[in-house]
Amino acid sequence: MSENEFYAEFESEDTQKQQPLPEKLFGKKQNYTPVHKFRGYCGGYTALADDGTLVFVKRFDSCNKKYRDAIYLNEARFIPLLAKEGITPKLLDQGLYEPLIIQPFIEGQNLEDHISHNELPSSSKTREIAIPLFKTAQKMHDHHITHRDLKSANIIIPHTGNSPNYKKPYIIDFGFAKRTGELDHLSDLFGTLNYQAPEQMMGGTVDNRTDIYAGGIILHEILTGDVPFNISNRPQLYRAKRKGPIKLEIEDERIAQALSKATEPDPQKRHQSFNEFIEAMQKRKFWGWLAPKVGL
Ligand SMILES: Nc1ncnc2c1ncn2[C@@H]1O[C@H](COP(=O)(O)OP(=O)(O)O)[C@@H](O)[C@H]1O
Ligand SMILES: [Mg+2]
Numbered sequence: 001m002s003e004n005e006f007y008a009e010f011e012s013e014d015t016q017k018q019q020p021l022p023e024k025l026f027g028k029k030q031n032y033t034p035v036h037k038f039r040g041y042c043g044g045y046t047a048l049a050d051d052g053t054l055v056f057v058k059r060f061d062s063c064n065k066k067y068r069d070a071i072y073l074n075e076a077r078f079i080p081l082l083a084k085e086g087i088t089p090k091l092l093d094q095g096l097y098e099p100l101i102i103q104p105f106i107e108g109q110n111l112e113d114h115i116s117h118n119e120l121p122s123s124s125k126t127r128e129i130a131i132p133l134f135k136t137a138q139k140m141h142d143h144h145i146t147h148r149d150l151k152s153a154n155i156i157i158p159h160t161g162n163s164p165n166y167k168k169p170y171i172i173d174f175g176f177a178k179r180t181g182e183l184d185h186l187s188d189l190f191g192t193l194n195y196q197a198p199e200q201m202m203g204g205t206v207d208n209r210t211d212i213y214a215g216g217i218i219l220h221e222i223l224t225g226d227v228p229f230n231i232s233n234r235p236q237l238y239r240a241k242r243k244g245p246i247k248l249e250i251e252d253e254r255i256a257q258a259l260s261k262a263t264e265p266d267p268q269k270r271h272q273s274f275n276e277f278i279e280a281m282q283k284r285k286f287w288g289w290l291a292p293k294v295g296l
Contacts, residue, residue: 019037019061021034021035021036021037021045022034022059025045025047025057025059025095025100026095026096026097026098026100027049027093027094027095027096027100027102028093028094028095028096029092029093030049030050030051030093031049031050032045032047032048032049032050032055032057032102033047033048034046034047034057035047035048035054040062040153041062041063042058042059042060042061042062042063042071042173042175043058043059043060043061043062043063044056044057044058044059045057045058045059046105047102049102053104053105054104054105055092055102055103055104055105056089056102056103056104056105056106057100057101057102058075058100058101058102058103059095059098059099059100060072060099060100063175067186068099069099070175070184070185070186071175071176071186072099072101072175074174074175074176074177074178074186075101075173075174075175076091076094076101078145078174078177079091079101079103079174081143081145082139082140082143082145082171082174085139085143086168087136087139087140087170087171088103088170088171088172088174089103089104089106089156089170089172090103090104091103092104106156106158106170107158107159108156108157108158108159108164108165109156109157109159109164110152110153110154110155110156110157111129111133111152111153111155111156111157111169111218111221111222112151112152112153112221114152114157114164115152115221115222115225116225120223120224120225121222121223123250123251123252123255126219126222126223126252126255127255127281127282127283128166129157129166129222130218130219130222130281131278131281131282132166132167132168132169133155133166133169133171133215133218134215134274134277134278134281135274135278136169136170136171137150137171137211137215137274138273138274138275138278140171141208141211141273141274144179144180145174145177145178145179145180146177146178146179146180146206146207146208146210146211147171147174147176147177147211147214148176148177148178148190148191148200148206148210148211149173149175149176149177149190149191149192149195149214150171150195150211150214150215150218151192151194151195151214151217151218152218152221153192154171154172154173155169155170155171155172155218156169156170156172157169158170176190176191180207180208191214193232193234193237194217194227194228194229194237195213195214195217195218195227196210196213196214197209197210197213197214197241197265197267198238198241198242198265199267200213201234201237201238201241202238207267208273209267209270209271209272210267211274212262212270212271212272212273212274212277213262213263213267213270215262215274215277216246216259216261216262216263216270216277217263219255219258219259219262219281220246220248220259220263223248223250223255223259224248228246229241241263241265242265243265244264244265245260245261245262245263245264245265246259246260246263247260248260254280254281254282254283254284255281257280258271258277258280258281261277261280262277
């Protein structure tokens with residue numbers, strides 16, 4: 001199969017088709033009436049549960065049929081594990097007759113929408129958004145789960161009233177996630193091109209440092225309102241990413257350097273964990289300046 005055929009197949013044949021909302025979705029615990037379908041890869045609905053609560057139902061009706069089961073199983077096995085830690089919303093129910101993932105509907109916005117609806121943040125606001133997010137990603141890695149499709153659209157910033165609660169972001173969409181070291185038939189090539197580290201673009205070994213690269217791209221997006229590299233051609237994009245880390249001309253050097261290190265083409269040269277990434281981003285404390293001067 002050529003590379004183009006591979007991607008043509010992956011870009012689901014029915015992603016673009018407009019389908020009417022199903023009347024009812026049947027869960028194991030109760031039934032759900034869809035209200036609205038999200039634009040997205042796999043098909044998410046807001047729906048009203050029989051008990052009157054608003055839920056998010058992922059139906060996997062838009063994603064490629066060949067990969068549907070694997071994507072569904074990944075969500076079903078990782079969500080309960082990660083929800084315990086508050087990393088992702090709870091798994092409330094599953095489908096009775098078809099693959100369905102039912103989670104509470106989170107009032108808020110995904111980070112991509114949040115960025116496009118707001119002014120560019122100051123560097124302290126950037127830290128306020130990015131640090132809790134990276135802490136959440138670190139917790140995910142502490143559970144030995146590599147996401148492989150980390151991006152702003154897969155992060156929810158909940159709202160309390162009208163105010164975004166940056167302290168408690170959720171990471172969602174574990175369809176392509178894998179346990180560290182696990183070999184699966186969902187190739188490491190999956191994911192969203194702009195956020196992919198070079199090794200992922202080439203089908204090389206993907207590990208947590210691949211998510212760190214994606215974290216760097218998200219940080220770029222928070223800072224500038226957009227992802228870097230306005231290139232849609234895969235080989236050209238790969239070459240641009242291989243050339244070197246992203247250098248952003250911004251006043252806050254700590255953030256610029258942390259971003260640069262996250263996007264090193266060689267995974268060995270990146271931050272080796274989200275904790276290291278956070279540490280590099282944080283403002284240097286007073287003793288941090290003093291220590292070298294007094295020989296500590
Ligand atoms: N529990 C939820 N509450 C509210 N909105 C959600 C929830 N889960 C997902 N979404 C929204 O639906 C979009 C698509 O969900 P996602 O799980 O990423 O599916 P896809 O595989 O289609 O990308 C997200 O970008 C987010 O805006
Ligand atoms: Mg998604």
